[in-house]
Amino acid sequence: MEGDITVTSSNRKCSAVSGSTRKIKDNAADWHNLLLRWERLSEESFPIAGNIVNLRLNSSQSRQQQQVDEPLSPLSAPSQPTGGAAELQDECCKLQDILNNMVVVVMRMERLMVSQRGVLDLEEFQFGPEGRKVPLFHSWTTKQFENSFRVLLDSFRQELQLKQTILQELAHTVTSDLSMVYLSCWLHQPFIPPQTRMMLEALLLETGHRPL
Amino acid sequence: MSKPALLSLQQTLRKSFHSLENNQKIWTSVLSECSPLMESLGNLAEQLRALSNVQISNTPLRNFPDLEERLRFKLLQATDTVLGKLNDKMSALQSVRDAISNQVSAVFQQYEQNTDSLDLLAVTERSATNPSAADMLEWLQDAERYYRQQFLRRKTLLQTLRADDLSLLESTPKRWKSLESPGAEERITDTLFKVSFFMESQ
Numbered sequence: 001m002e003g004d005i006t007v008t009s010s011n012r013k014c015s016a017v018s019g020s021t022r023k024i025k026d027n028a029a030d031w032h033n034l035l036l037r038w039e040r041l042s043e044e045s046f047p048i049a050g051n052i053v054n055l056r057l058n059s060s061q062s063r064q065q066q067q068v069d070e071p072l073s074p075l076s077a078p079s080q081p082t083g084g085a086a087e088l089q090d091e092c093c094k095l096q097d098i099l100n101n102m103v104v105v106v107m108r109m110e111r112l113m114v115s116q117r118g119v120l121d122l123e124e125f126q127f128g129p130e131g132r133k134v135p136l137f138h139s140w141t142t143k144q145f146e147n148s149f150r151v152l153l154d155s156f157r158q159e160l161q162l163k164q165t166i167l168q169e170l171a172h173t174v175t176s177d178l179s180m181v182y183l184s185c186w187l188h189q190p191f192i193p194p195q196t197r198m199m200l201e202a203l204l205l206e207t208g209h210r211p212l
Numbered sequence: 213m214s215k216p217a218l219l220s221l222q223q224t225l226r227k228s229f230h231s232l233e234n235n236q237k238i239w240t241s242v243l244s245e246c247s248p249l250m251e252s253l254g255n256l257a258e259q260l261r262a263l264s265n266v267q268i269s270n271t272p273l274r275n276f277p278d279l280e281e282r283l284r285f286k287l288l289q290a291t292d293t294v295l296g297k298l299n300d301k302m303s304a305l306q307s308v309r310d311a312i313s314n315q316v317s318a319v320f321q322q323y324e325q326n327t328d329s330l331d332l333l334a335v336t337e338r339s340a341t342n343p344s345a346a347d348m349l350e351w352l353q354d355a356e357r358y359y360r361q362q363f364l365r366r367k368t369l370l371q372t373l374r375a376d377d378l379s380l381l382e383s384t385p386k387r388w389k390s391l392e393s394p395g396a397e398e399r400i401t402d403t404l405f406k407v408s409f410f411m412e413s414q
Contacts, residue, residue, distance in 0.1 A: 038351055169272050178271060180262035183281070185273070190282035194289060 020119050021136045024145055028207040029110050031152065035200055038105050038156065042189070045098045048091050049186045052170050053179045055088045060174045092171050099160075099167055104173075106160050109153050116146050137206050148199055158191040217329040218345065222410075224319045225348050229407050232355055233317045235308045236400060242304045246388070249298050254385040256291045260378055263287065278305065295373065302367055309363040316356040323349060341409035346411075351403040358396045361364060365391050375390075 123142050124130045131142055166182045173179045193199075204210040268280045323330065323345075330345070338344040369387055371381055 023296065158276070162273075162279075165272055165276075177262040177265040180259060181266050181268075181273075182272075184259045184263065185279070185283055188283060188284050188286035190279060191276075194286070199245065 018136070021124065023115065023119050024136060024142070025207045025209070027116055027145075027149070028203050029209060030108070030112055031149065032200060032204060032209070033114070034105050034108055035152075035196070038102060041098050041102050041105070045095060046183075046187055048098070049166075049183055050097045051096070052088065052091045052095065052175075053183055055084060055091065056171055056173065057176055057179060059084045082111060088171055092167075095167055095170075099163060102160055102163065106153075106156050109149075109156055113146075113149055113153050116149050120146050137208065138212075141207050145203075148203060151193070152196065152199065155192050155196065159189050162191060217326045218334050221319070221322055221326065221330065221345055222342070224322050225345065225352070226411055228315045228319045228352055229348075229404065229411050231311060232352070232400070233404055233411075235312050235359075236404070239305065239308045240397075242301050246298060246301050249294055249301070250388050252294045252386040253291065253298075253381065256287055257378060257381040257384070260284070260287050260291075264378065271297065291375070291381070294321065295370070298370060300411070302363075302370060305363050305366065309359045312359050314354050316352045319352060320349065341413055343406055343410060347408060351406075353411050355403065358393070358400065362391065362393070 120131075120142050126132070135141060141172055162185060166186055170179070170182055171181065201210065263280065263283060268274060273279055335345045338347070366388070369384065369391070373384060
């Protein structure tokens with residue numbers, strides 16, 4: 001698995017040319033690191049989401065069982081320990097924490113977007129609406145960088161919204177099918193396009209973080 | 213009765229059992245690698261089933277654009293990946309089957325070419341450490357048939373899967389498990405015990 005990318009002297013070659021190049025290159029590295037962070041948070045969160053669903057479904061099942069048993073054995077102690085509710089609360093807090101970290105990731109992505117917009121605006125100011133004639137790196141126009149970032153940002157924003165909705169519902173859902181759908185969404189992330197990885201690699205290739 | 217022909221046949225038999233021993237290990241290990249893949253497959257089938265049971269427009273997820281199609285796409289993509297890996301495992305199993313079949317047909321060919329020098333007495337002669345050639349040939353043939361059939365059944369099972377047939381997908385892990393044949397596997401292990409002295413001797 002790739003680690004975080006840091007700007008070293010070996011990949012600083014292009015940056016001697018202009019400040020815009022340096023900015024975009026740093027942005028690409030930041031995007032890569034943010035994507036990795038999101039992935040790590042995602043992996044961390046999945047077993048917790050699974051626990052929440054199991055706790056919820058088990059507690060609703062045993063409550064139903066209690067209602068069946070009770071008329072027959074009124075003297076027996078309640079079978080559902082109160083610890084279940086506390087554990088559920090715990091897991092929900094953990095998940096909320098992870099989600100808060102994901103919010104920070106998306107916020108940073110938005111900041112990168114603003115910075116990228118700045119680079120594009122500067123270019124349009126210097127060279128007119130068509131931008132510079134010669135690409136900063138290998139072949140991408142500055143507009144293409146912005147488009148790539150925008151697609152990524154929109155996907156993650158949407159995915160974050162989905163996760164926030166699911167978090168609110170997860171601990172209250174008693175039907176196993178719907179719980180399963182929530183978990184599927186959480187794991188498979190329907191709004192992150194499958195070509196995200198490839199897009200990121202293309203970005204890193206273009207900006208020289210990866211050798212061609 | 214020709215001693216050299218028998219000795220030569222025994223050499224080939226030894227080679228065949230060594231091959232059987234190695235390939236049995238490979239087969240077992242590849243098959244065990246299929247178990248987590250089958251579990252994933254069952255898991256994904258469960259998720260697809262849950263998705264088709266839920267009316268998204270009746271849930272808090274209703275405002276997310278094309279959520280159902282996107283999720284289904286991701287689930288089918290994941291299913292494809294698992295099936296791809298299973299396919300790779302099948303190739304490995306096929307190699308095992310081929311190796312055993314080739315080895316066994318070689319030893320049978322040798323036997324058939326030398327039937328004039330290998331009379332009934334030679335072929336049924338046995339000692340404390342050496343089973344008879346006839347028995348050993350039979351055991352090899354049984355083992356070869358077992359792997360050939362196993363491969364065929366498993367390959368057929370996977371080939372009948374279709375992306376749009378969810379119930380077929382759901383029943384696959386169970387059907388895969390039902391192809392297990394512990395009795396036959398044990399017979400092969402037994403065979404290898406029975407020839408263990410023979411394999412070591414010269």
